[in-house]
Amino acid sequence: MSKIKSDFIFYWDALILLLITYAAIEVPLHLLPAYKPSGVLYILAECILSLCFIIDIYVRYHDPKTSHKSYLKRWSLIDILPAIPFELLLVFGDSGFEIPVILRAFRIVKIFRVASFKPLWEYSSNLNPGIVRLGFFFYYLALGMHWISCGWIKMRMQGMGGSLINEYLNAFYWCTTTVTTIGYGDITPDHSKNIEILYTMAVQFLGAGAYGYTIGNIATLLTNIDVARIRHRERVDRVANFMKSKKMPKKLQERVHHYYNYLWESRQGYDDATILSELPDSFKYEFASLLNREILRKVPMFKGADPNLIREIAVCLKPCIYTPGDAVCTYGEIGDKMYFINKGSVEVMSQDGRDVYATLKDGDFFGELALLLKQPRNATIKAVGYCDLYSLSKESFDLVISNYPDFEQNIQKMASERMNNKS
Numbered sequence: 001m002s003k004i005k006s007d008f009i010f011y012w013d014a015l016i017l018l019l020i021t022y023a024a025i026e027v028p029l030h031l032l033p034a035y036k037p038s039g040v041l042y043i044l045a046e047c048i049l050s051l052c053f054i055i056d057i058y059v060r061y062h063d064p065k066t067s068h069k070s071y072l073k074r075w076s077l078i079d080i081l082p083a084i085p086f087e088l089l090l091v092f093g094d095s096g097f098e099i100p101v102i103l104r105a106f107r108i109v110k111i112f113r114v115a116s117f118k119p120l121w122e123y124s125s126n127l128n129p130g131i132v133r134l135g136f137f138f139y140y141l142a143l144g145m146h147w148i149s150c151g152w153i154k155m156r157m158q159g160m161g162g163s164l165i166n167e168y169l170n171a172f173y174w175c176t177t178t179v180t181t182i183g184y185g186d187i188t189p190d191h192s193k194n195i196e197i198l199y200t201m202a203v204q205f206l207g208a209g210a211y212g213y214t215i216g217n218i219a220t221l222l223t224n225i226d227v228a229r230i231r232h233r234e235r236v237d238r239v240a241n242f243m244k245s246k247k248m249p250k251k252l253q254e255r256v257h258h259y260y261n262y263l264w265e266s267r268q269g270y271d272d273a274t275i276l277s278e279l280p281d282s283f284k285y286e287f288a289s290l291l292n293r294e295i296l297r298k299v300p301m302f303k304g305a306d307p308n309l310i311r312e313i314a315v316c317l318k319p320c321i322y323t324p325g326d327a328v329c330t331y332g333e334i335g336d337k338m339y340f341i342n343k344g345s346v347e348v349m350s351q352d353g354r355d356v357y358a359t360l361k362d363g364d365f366f367g368e369l370a371l372l373l374k375q376p377r378n379a380t381i382k383a384v385g386y387c388d389l390y391s392l393s394k395e396s397f398d399l400v401i402s403n404y405p406d407f408e409q410n411i412q413k414m415a416s417e418r419m420n421n422k423s
């Protein structure tokens with residue numbers, strides 16, 4: 001993704017995060033009897049909110065890092081519901097018309113999006129992941145306490161009068177003492193009302209859970225002040241200093257940084273291949289089959305294949321990562337590996353990059369022609385977004401096909417289809 005594009009996504013995400021937080025604070029306020037916003041400014045603010053959420057659907061749908069299909073499957077509902085412009089009901093409805101709180105609550109659904117905002121993670125990648133997790137947790141907890149306080153006012157103080165601020169402060173005070181498990185007991189539920197007792201009990205349970213979660217997280221944070229992360233940082237710093245001293249182009253340095261960020265996010269500093277190479281043979285096969293089970297499940301050719309073949313391939317697969325735009329194979333070069341796609345997609349293109357013959361995705365493989373036909377690469381392969389691949393070396397490939405003729409036949413079939421498809 002170009003610099004401008006990623007900068008844009010960062011600022012756009014920040015704006016959407018602000019709007020989501022605004023909606024998450026404003027919507028529950030409608031439960032308060034004394035909260036009656038109206039007027040052109042209020043309607044205008046609501047319209048702007050809907051408009052931004054509608055534009056957000058467009059931005060997410062066209063985000064090069066996610067495919068249209070996976071966006072529609074995972075996020076569409078969460079993005080569409082909050083974007084419905086209910087405030088138009090206020091404009092076209094009778095005067096005095098009120099939008100039911102349940103409809104307004106759709107606005108809050110987008111809160112599930114917050115943790116997925118990539119730039120938030122990328123920009124906090126220098127922090128300990130435990131701290132980032134706690135940050136998100138406190139964000140959700142603060143909003144949750146606000147909702148609980150509004151619910152408490154709705155249930156308890158309806159018609160009791162008092163200023164809006166005083167009502168709210170009292171409710172938030174009750175909520176804080178209950179959630180933090182302090183429970184002074186100066187504000188208590190009306191014991192003649194079951195609903196109030198049940199509500200209080202539910203909040204007490206939530207409080208106990210939140211308390212446990214916080215303590216647990218802080219304890220883990222302190223015990224393993226992330227050894228793996230420190231090792232990873234040292235590695236990144238070494239490479240960064242090297243690139244600086246050799247005056248490498250800024251663009252390349254940026255790509256290397258992104259590569260390491262992604263490496264950390266996807267592997268958390270562990271290197272499967274090194275761990276595997278240190279294990280005795282007795283564990284190796286089982287370990288490798290477990291480690292690589294995701295890819296072995298994804299590749300259709302491995303479904304129902306000889307279990308011995310799967311075991312042998314599993315130990316030979318080596319994970320590798322490519323960043324957006326990287327050339328995995330280049331037309332005309334001598335191929336010494338073939339690849340299986342675990343996550344991401346690649347484009348198969350002509351030597352000059354003008355024709356795209358195919359886009360390959362999770363579970364597909366490529367680079368087999370050079371190994372099979374002992375010829376140079378017949379196409380260039382470029383990573384579309386971040387790609388998690390597994391490579392199989394030529395030696396392992398030759399060994400596997402000599403022992404498993406069925407596997408060879410399957411690959412041959414696919415290879416001739418591809419050759420025909422290209423001509």
Ligand code: CMP
Pocket residue numbers: 329335348357358365366367368369370371376377378379380381418419421422
């Ligand atoms: P190889 O020639 O080793 O390197 C380039 C790879 O691109 C090639 O192996 C195939 O795996 C892949 N490839 C070539 N043409 C097509 C096609 N038409 N559809 C899908 N993949 C292809």
